[in-house]
Amino acid sequence: MIGGLFAHSLSYWWVMIPAVLLGNIVGAIPGFSAANTIIILLPLTLSVDVEAALIFMMALYSASQLGNGIPAILVNIPGTGGAAATTLDGYPMAQKGQAQRALVYCFVASIFGGLIGTMFVLVMLPVLSQVGNYLHSVEMVVIILFGLTLIAVIAAQDLVKGLLAGMLGLLIGAIGTDFIYSEPRATFGMIELYDGVPLVPALIGLFAISEVFMLIERGRVVKDEFMDVVVSSKFYDVWLLVKESLRSWFLMAWTALIGVIIGIIPGAGASIAAFVAYQQARTFSKTPELFGTGVPEGVAAPEAANNGVTSGTLVPLMAIGVPGGSTAAIMMVVLQYHGVTLGPRLFIDRPELAYGIFTASFITYLMMIPLMFPMAQYMSRVTTFPAFFLVPTILTFTLLGAFVPRTYMFDMGLAVAFGVLGYLARKTGYHVTALLIGIILGPLMEQYLMRALRISRGEVDILFSSTLGNILWVFLVITLVLPYVRSHMAKQKVEAA
């Protein structure tokens, strides 16, 4: 049956190709996302037959996850929060003239992660559809803590400054109306901040605008001594790099599975998955000290996790009719318009739809191979463009992108304010990613923690009350302690020698 479903999905190649190309473009422009693009294209998806609509949305969603990583590597601007972890090593690689290598790792990890994630979901669907039932507020608190511990990892070079940036990010993330009492907090009297700090302007300011200010100083992305490396790169190099990147298949596979599991949890999403995957990749790396200086594993892990999320987020939608994220919610609207009833019966009544969405995702990722890899060589040349071209182009598309989600002029101004903050932070040795992690994960952490405390009537013991939660706590402690144990053992080994 599965073979037939693959063949059936493949017959929609004419829908997949434009969706992949469009998905890459919207993924690469901050402010745009698969969710708002599908909303814009609703008249199209509502007018075609339900299978074509579903395959189009799935292909666009998968491709946009891959597209997010491209500007993160080339110009240090993540398309969404999910690609912020990719900048940590992707951009240093681009500065060293290795943009092509970073892009190939990004594409391979995205495609490999997407394929593994889809296959895993297809095989384990009945089990995975139950995962959401076991992950409550307490378990979510621990999962988010995995992401937050990345602040300490980033802060390795200067712990105090890194932690201060993270704490400031958490406090900025706590701006807006309180979750329980609905009281405005630190909004400076601005009604636009009542819903909290919007992520897109914060992301654009901290990364894009501050990067533009740095770029004016440097002249171009790639350092002068590496210009020749970029200019002399050849198409054949791409295939050598593909072979090289596939040696990290195990890392990509397990970080993709992290993405699938986190994707299943409603409201979690790609940001948490990418940060957790990066943190885990660093913890279990033989050379953790090199993370952040431009190592390909630092690109592969978050990208594989990002793309694992795409399959995971659809599990609760198809299995129990609960969307795992905003894109899945819009897909649900389209499916309901076409008269599709989501839930367990769908797998019996219309298997071509229920399983077809995953086989379509699988084929979409395969289609990305001929569509994306030939472009890596040309995309890497962006790093050699002069500042007088890059600065206005980046500013235009990111500032306009800041306006798109809420259509407030205020958000463009907010992006500039975050740009100044990001620039000051960079110039004085504070990591903007630590700030961003706080802004993204802070409100989520607060929301789940408050919910847990509310359930227990303020008793902190609830955080250690579930078996799964306690297992996750143990893993968290191992994750935090392991690097120190390993470095201590390595020191002892050297001393003994």
Next chain:
Amino acid sequence: MEKRPGLIPELIIPIGAIAFGIYYLSTVWSLPFQARVVGIYVSGAIAILSLIIFVRLAREFASGRKSLGFRGFFTDPTAEVRRWGVLVMTVLFIALMPLLGFTVSLFLFVLGTVLMIAGMERLKHALIIASATTVIAFAIFILLVKVRFPLSIVDTTIRNWVL
């Protein structure tokens, strides 16, 4: 001539963070404890970390590794003028868009930014980049995606002419 890096830039983020922490607490102080808890703990952590930075900077100043002032923060004067120029252009772009509309403000913004960075000798390049960027942005944001940017008579005329 003074060659030690100045410590004032290093004070901006910690002082700003403390000020924001105090402001945050002032807005939640009258709320029940559960609503204040995040503010109290995070602001407290900010205060402690900032204090450590202040002590560290004071020691660096005392040992002669840091000087008073901004040394090391402002680099090459040409780059500084360009950076401030681009910041002013960006603020003007956002402020003037509701008055001038999407197309005119964007064209002037890109033209001004290129000239600010590359100088008047790149006028031809500036005109090409500004025109191309404006056309592409108009096609994507106004025609294709139909984002509701402030439009002037110029924008509506072009849109009606194209569609």
